[in-house]
Amino acid sequence: MRKKLLLLFVLLPIWVVLYMNLKPITDWLVYTLIGLEEGKHLTEAIWFFIFELPKVLMLLTLIIFFVGIIRSFFSPERTRKFLVGKKTFTGNVLASLLGIVTPFCSCSAIPLFLGFVESGVPLGITFSFLIAAPMINEVAVVLLFGLFGWKVALIYVLTGLTIAIIAGWAIGKLKLEKWVEDWVYKTKFGENSQEEEKLTFVERFKFGVYAVKEIVGKVWIYVAIGIAVGAGAHGYVPQDFMAALMGKSTWYSVPLSILIGIPLYSNAAGIIPIVSVLIEKGASLGTALAFMMSVIGLSLPEMIILRKVLKLPLIFTFIAIVGTGIMIVGLLFNMIF
Secondary structure, three states, X not given: OHHHHHHHHHHHHHHXXXXXXXXXXXXXXXXHHOOOXXXXXXXXXXXXXXXXXXXXXXXXXXXXXXXXXXXXXXXXXXXXXXXXXXXXXXXXXXXXXXXXXXXXOHHHHHHHHHHHXXXXXXXXXXXXXXXXXXXXXXXXXXXXXXXXXXXXXXXXXXXXXXXXXXXXXXXXXXOOHHHEOHHHHHOOOOOOOOOOOOOOHHHHHHXXXXXXXXXXXXXXXXXXXXXXXXXXXXXXXXXXXXHHHHOOXXXXXXXXXXXXXXXXXXXXXXXXXXXXXXXXXXXXXXXXXXXXXXXXXXXXXXXXXXOOOEOHHHHHHHHHHHHHHHHHHHHHHHHHO
């Protein structure tokens, strides 16, 4: 373990030096080593890909390692116990915040939903968690920070939290429990009498390393594909065309972007690099955020999975409420920025 810690302290300065010098390194590779002519569409696309791919992967590796250590303190079981008995709205806020740091993916939506319902967590609070967890994950925040800066990343986190809190609160107020499949309320998980094991620092360090292997190992291909698509758009898509389609002056841009985004499926790793180029080419920030939130927060696979525990009226209500929240955010940011 000491060797791993020592290796970390040795690699960290090297990581910093490489990250700070990515632009001159990319310039040398593209213009000197490969010998491409500056100003050409193909050159711009290749430069974008070579620069952005290592930049994003380096950020992901570093931050996911530390987020993995933080996540070792928040197991789904502990999260479920923490939310039991919480009042409306307070519970929505806590569930949304916990959704950011608790491990979650579409395949775990049903076990988490069943566990929350069986423990007596209100339906609205459960939905606040289910909205926040996939939408505001560490991959999304890291990519936004790396491609847009901390201000846009912070805006995304705050707006995502607001949507999760208000949407969950609204679902709770509507009393939609009758649209949960009947068998859900008959499910019994049983009490877990064993106390959760307390991890040592070494074990939490290993958890961080495992998080890097697990998450980066799964999403790197989506990052590469997303950046490749973005590189093509960066080099070849006319700016005027994108501004006309997704610019703030186009009244239908936000609702259209949501309608396009809902049936699509991609995770943050694949969609955010594309969104970066859309903004660069003239798409407004509000429209781009709305598109990204609809793809990540209302993914088609998650809706299909949730159909096993929810009746269609509740699924459509969920999509309508979250979609309306995303549209308001998009329109608001188009007015402000």
